[in-house]
Amino acid sequence: MPEREENTEVAGMNVLNGNGRLLEIKDLIKYYRRGRKLITALDSVSLHVDRGEAVGLVGESGCGKSTLARLVLGLGPPDRGSILFDAADMLSLRGEALRRKRKGIQIVFQDCGSVLNPRLTVGAAITEPIANFNPPDSVCLDKKLKYLFEMVGLEKSLADRFPHQLSGGQRQRVGIARALAPEPFMLVCDEPVSSLDVSVQSQIIDLFLELKKGLKLSYLFISHDLAVVNQICDRVAVMYLGRLAEVMPVTELVSGAMHPYTQALVSAIPANNPEKRGFPCLQLRGEVLPVVERRGCLFAPRCVEAQSCCYETVPCLVEISPGHSVACHNIKEKTKTS
Numbered sequence: 001m002p003e004r005e006e007n008t009e010v011a012g013m014n015v016l017n018g019n020g021r022l023l024e025i026k027d028l029i030k031y032y033r034r035g036r037k038l039i040t041a042l043d044s045v046s047l048h049v050d051r052g053e054a055v056g057l058v059g060e061s062g063c064g065k066s067t068l069a070r071l072v073l074g075l076g077p078p079d080r081g082s083i084l085f086d087a088a089d090m091l092s093l094r095g096e097a098l099r100r101k102r103k104g105i106q107i108v109f110q111d112c113g114s115v116l117n118p119r120l121t122v123g124a125a126i127t128e129p130i131a132n133f134n135p136p137d138s139v140c141l142d143k144k145l146k147y148l149f150e151m152v153g154l155e156k157s158l159a160d161r162f163p164h165q166l167s168g169g170q171r172q173r174v175g176i177a178r179a180l181a182p183e184p185f186m187l188v189c190d191e192p193v194s195s196l197d198v199s200v201q202s203q204i205i206d207l208f209l210e211l212k213k214g215l216k217l218s219y220l221f222i223s224h225d226l227a228v229v230n231q232i233c234d235r236v237a238v239m240y241l242g243r244l245a246e247v248m249p250v251t252e253l254v255s256g257a258m259h260p261y262t263q264a265l266v267s268a269i270p271a272n273n274p275e276k277r278g279f280p281c282l283q284l285r286g287e288v289l290p291v292v293e294r295r296g297c298l299f300a301p302r303c304v305e306a307q308s309c310c311y312e313t314v315p316c317l318v319e320i321s322p323g324h325s326v327a328c329h330n331i332k333e334k335t336k337t338s
């Protein structure tokens, strides 16, 4: 994999300046209107991603992962809250300043093939975002294309093919190259390996790891698969019905998850046998229930540890050790005994 080149004129890749916070979202609330009902997709979500860090966002379908991704990418406003990216308030920036900041954060979709224009060659699809942001001359564009192909492990000879002439894994690599073209600092990846065969999945996971190291990229990596997040991410945030249940270093996921929902998700991974897990096997009871009233802990109807207060009071996210926060009324008891 080629290193991120310092000469931004030719290679065009941004050079990251220092460490520290890249993305910081605070108290994000997002409602959707469905007929006369208001759906709460995000309920006071606060999360950050540091430079060069990969943060996984996991949870069952409908918990708000894609909504969070859309807000971070600027595809619609939140109803409340703030989004800081690269030290800029993304909700108050306008015009050219906003366009320039947005360049730093790009998306990789679940099925990149479906978002590629079937009438454009993949070479043209990859260079399209470069031309949009900063049209270079054709020699420079060709150099950049070669660099991007090399970065995602594709033969340059594939540039003249159309999306339907590539395999699923190759199309996903094209999607990643297209996302990298505007020189982002961060990729928001929304289930980027879910639709791939297991063997291709592991190759794409390796590519994400190489890019993270080589380009010092940050990821907000959305997946319903904890095993995938475990391989790629530094930290993991677990969501349940629009709220964060637990945020922790990924190294603590299997041995030290504290929230009953996270423990149930970890217990469901076959490779995590009892010797590896730091807690007894917990099975998820039933399915996500429709929320009539957002009162108390929304996980309570499925929680084996629920007590009466769980149905009344919303548990706050409390930091129990550096970088590890849990939203559960039982957490004090658990930390006393662990």
Ligand SMILES: Nc1ncnc2c1ncn2[C@@H]1O[C@H](COP(=O)(O)OP(=O)(O)O)[C@@H](O)[C@H]1O
Binding pocket: 032, 033, 034, 039, 040, 041, 059, 060, 061, 062, 063, 064, 065, 066, 067, 068
């Ligand atoms: N455009 C929309 N209009 C109405 N409801 C929506 C819309 N997008 C998402 N939702 C609802 O918001 C909630 C969160 O959805 P989403 O963010 O897509 O979850 P996830 O990506 O975790 O599956 C779900 O209840 C979903 O039905």
Ligand code: SF4
Binding pocket: 259, 260, 261, 297, 298, 299, 300, 301, 303, 304, 305, 306, 307, 310, 315, 327, 328, 329, 330
């Ligand atoms: S707050 Fe109560 S219902 Fe919610 S996860 Fe903790 S114990 Fe279970």
Ligand SMILES: [Mg+2]
Binding pocket: 065, 066, 067
């Ligand atoms: Mg989704």
